[in-house]
Amino acid sequence: MTLVDATLVAGYTVADVLLYAAAGFAVLAIGMLYRAVKGPTMQDRVLAVNVLGTNTVVILGLLAAALGEPTFLDVALVYALLNFLMAIAISKFTVERGGVL
Amino acid sequence: MTDASDESDAADPDVTAGDPAETGSGPSGEGGRRGTVVVPVERTPTLRATVAHAVESAASGEFSAVHFVEIASWRDGDPESEERTAEAERILERVLAWAEADLADSDADETDVTIAVDLIGSDDYLFGPDDYVSVLVEYAEENDCDAVLLDPEYTPVGNTTLLQPLEFALSNTGLAVETAPVTRPTRRERLRSEATGVRFAAMFGLSLAFYFVLGDPLYWFDWVTGVASAAIVSITLSRISFDADPALPRTPLRLARGAIYVPVLLYEIVMANLVVARVILDPRLPIEPTMNRMRVIVGSGLPLMTLANSITLTPGTLTVRARDSDLYVHSLIPWARDGLFDGSLERWTRFVYYGRSSARLPTPRERDDCAVLQGPDATEDLPIAATDGGEDATAEPTPTDGAAGDAAEVTDG
Amino acid sequence: MIDAVETVRVGLIVVFVLLGLFFSFVSMVGVLRLPDVYSRAHTASQADTLGAGFGLAAVALTVGWEGAGFKSVLLLFFIFVTNPTAAHGIARAAFEEGIVPWTEGDERR
Numbered sequence: 001m002t003l004v005d006a007t008l009v010a011g012y013t014v015a016d017v018l019l020y021a022a023a024g025f026a027v028l029a030i031g032m033l034y035r036a037v038k039g040p041t042m043q044d045r046v047l048a049v050n051v052l053g054t055n056t057v058v059i060l061g062l063l064a065a066a067l068g069e070p071t072f073l074d075v076a077l078v079y080a081l082l083n084f085l086m087a088i089a090i091s092k093f094t095v096e097r098g099g100v101l
Numbered sequence: 102m103t104d105a106s107d108e109s110d111a112a113d114p115d116v117t118a119g120d121p122a123e124t125g126s127g128p129s130g131e132g133g134r135r136g137t138v139v140v141p142v143e144r145t146p147t148l149r150a151t152v153a154h155a156v157e158s159a160a161s162g163e164f165s166a167v168h169f170v171e172i173a174s175w176r177d178g179d180p181e182s183e184e185r186t187a188e189a190e191r192i193l194e195r196v197l198a199w200a201e202a203d204l205a206d207s208d209a210d211e212t213d214v215t216i217a218v219d220l221i222g223s224d225d226y227l228f229g230p231d232d233y234v235s236v237l238v239e240y241a242e243e244n245d246c247d248a249v250l251l252d253p254e255y256t257p258v259g260n261t262t263l264l265q266p267l268e269f270a271l272s273n274t275g276l277a278v279e280t281a282p283v284t285r286p287t288r289r290e291r292l293r294s295e296a297t298g299v300r301f302a303a304m305f306g307l308s309l310a311f312y313f314v315l316g317d318p319l320y321w322f323d324w325v326t327g328v329a330s331a332a333i334v335s336i337t338l339s340r341i342s343f344d345a346d347p348a349l350p351r352t353p354l355r356l357a358r359g360a361i362y363v364p365v366l367l368y369e370i371v372m373a374n375l376v377v378a379r380v381i382l383d384p385r386l387p388i389e390p391t392m393n394r395m396r397v398i399v400g401s402g403l404p405l406m407t408l409a410n411s412i413t414l415t416p417g418t419l420t421v422r423a424r425d426s427d428l429y430v431h432s433l434i435p436w437a438r439d440g441l442f443d444g445s446l447e448r449w450t451r452f453v454y455y456g457r458s459s460a461r462l463p464t465p466r467e468r469d470d471c472a473v474l475q476g477p478d479a480t481e482d483l484p485i486a487a488t489d490g491g492e493d494a495t496a497e498p499t500p501t502d503g504a505a506g507d508a509a510e511v512t513d514g
Numbered sequence: 515m516i517d518a519v520e521t522v523r524v525g526l527i528v529v530f531v532l533l534g535l536f537f538s539f540v541s542m543v544g545v546l547r548l549p550d551v552y553s554r555a556h557t558a559s560q561a562d563t564l565g566a567g568f569g570l571a572a573v574a575l576t577v578g579w580e581g582a583g584f585k586s587v588l589l590l591f592f593i594f595v596t597n598p599t600a601a602h603g604i605a606r607a608a609f610e611e612g613i614v615p616w617t618e619g620d621e622r623r
Binding site for chain 2: 537540549550552555556557559560584595598599601606610616
């Protein structure tokens with residue numbers, strides 16, 4: 001019996017807690033989507049998408065722990081790298097078009 | 102003059118009133134009449150420089166009047182047309198203010214050059230360069246203009262390829278076309294430092310260690326691919342990642358002091374986050390965002406990055422810009438601003454990089470190295486005009502000698 | 515069976531997950547409610563970094579200290595370095611575009 005299968009209260013295991021938390025993060029990410037769609041400026045959208053990406057990384061991590069799939073963490077690592085690169089590239093690109101770094 | 106685009110013909114005295122050659126009172130009137138130029142404007146990185154160039158050529162006697170026009174890509178009555186018109190008028194207002202300031206700065210007689218701004222083309226949809234040209238030509242005929250000055254970055258409706266066809270279509274008309282000889286403001290700093298063996302070795306070791314953390318150090322295939330990837334990374338990046346050789350007593354000491362700093366920073370982050378969370382979640386508590394400027398004494402490069410990132414991580418403060426040792430910091434609530442000016446993060450950064458002795462310097466508030474740029478407590482102007490490529494005219498000379506004196510104390514102590 | 519150490523560990527996991535959710539919630543409220551891009555960048559960079567940090571700390575506690583746990587600690591560290599940098603990049607882009615920060619009394623929201 002591993003840790004994620006340990007019963008917490010009323011039949012809920014640690015894995016359940018992590019899965020519900022992942023669902024909560026997903027709901028928060030949907031709330032953030034409003035800002036990504038509404039704007040009003042380009043930077044607002046980039047910011048919202050960046051936060052969305054961070055939430056996705058956390059969701060991937062929680063799923064990796066809850067489902068016992070360590071490979072999800074590699075996906076999360078790459079996603080975090082791409083997310084950072086996206087934010088930097090777009091904010092560079094809007095200021096001096098074509099002159100990234 | 103702004104609303105002169107009615108059906109009046111060119112001889113209308115209302116239109117030509119500002120033209121000194123026509124009224125015969127201009128100083129250069131003997132050499133024939135000077136032209137009038139029309140400049141289509143839009144928010145671009147080079148707009149500020151284009152305005153400066155247009156006014157400069159007018160002041161040097163090339164033109165008697167400069168018309169800045171914004172060509173509307175929308176039509177009156179569209180949804181959002183009101184906001185877009187308001188936005189366009191804001192830009193035109195700014196252009197007018199810049200042009201008048203430039204004209205006042207030039208040595209030409211201010212009454213000699215007329216400046217007008219107008220928003221045109223909003224009663225029709227414009228699809229291609231030809232539509233833009235016909236609107237421009239119509240305006241030029243109405244206002245007796247004979248030349249067009251183009252902003253090199255002029256791309257209405259976000260169409261990045263429009264300038265070339267626009268220039269071509271304009272060359273078929275009677276107007277003289279010129280592109281303003283300005284370039285976008287680019288920074289040409291040297292990002293790379295020189296390559297040395299120590300830096301290469303450090304970068305190689307770090308990337309190989311990272312590779313083995315993700316991979317399996319006991320598997321021969323990971324050794325081959327790891328060494329290859331680490332070699333590529335260190336060949337390409339070792340000159341960028343380090344600006345000084347890692348030295349034996351210094352680097353481990355910095356790492357050790359950094360390890361002390363991390364829990365302190367984490368504690369600060371959590372505590373301040375709770376305060377800001379309360380402000381955000383409770384609508385009754387007001388927020389008072391302001392922009393601030395702070396001159397910090399930490400040196401450049403890695404220490405400055407550490408400090409700027411620490412400031413950003415601490416809730417309520419956000420580093421917007423780091424220029425030399427001037428940090429522009431946006432603060433959400435006055436509490437966070439006071440904490441910033443008390444300078445505990447700056448002190449900790451100095452401790453991490455230079456040791457205990459240099460941590461005890463006066464705070465930014467005591468040094469008088471901080472300023473509030475907005476709101477009721479503002480002590481300086483916001484240098485936002487500097488963003489359009491113009492000179493940083495609003496930044497007053499800050500007491501650099503004081504900072505240099507403090508830096509000398511660092512090396513002494 | 516769960517011994518005392520494991521009980522503490524499970525308790526910490528639950529607390530960290532809840533704290534992570536709370537700070538992410540604060541970040542979302544801030545991004546939706548605050549008036550301009552600079553103040554939104556505050557919560558996006560800070561509250562969200564802390565929320566993600568707690569979430570990933572819970573993950574690290576769950577998966578243990580082998581390879582996977584080290585990866586999640588690495589991920590945590592990476593997010594703590596890159597998130598404020600990204601927020602700074604975005605805010606600087608806004609500043610260089612000429613967006614004036616909102617102050618009290620400004621109508622624009």
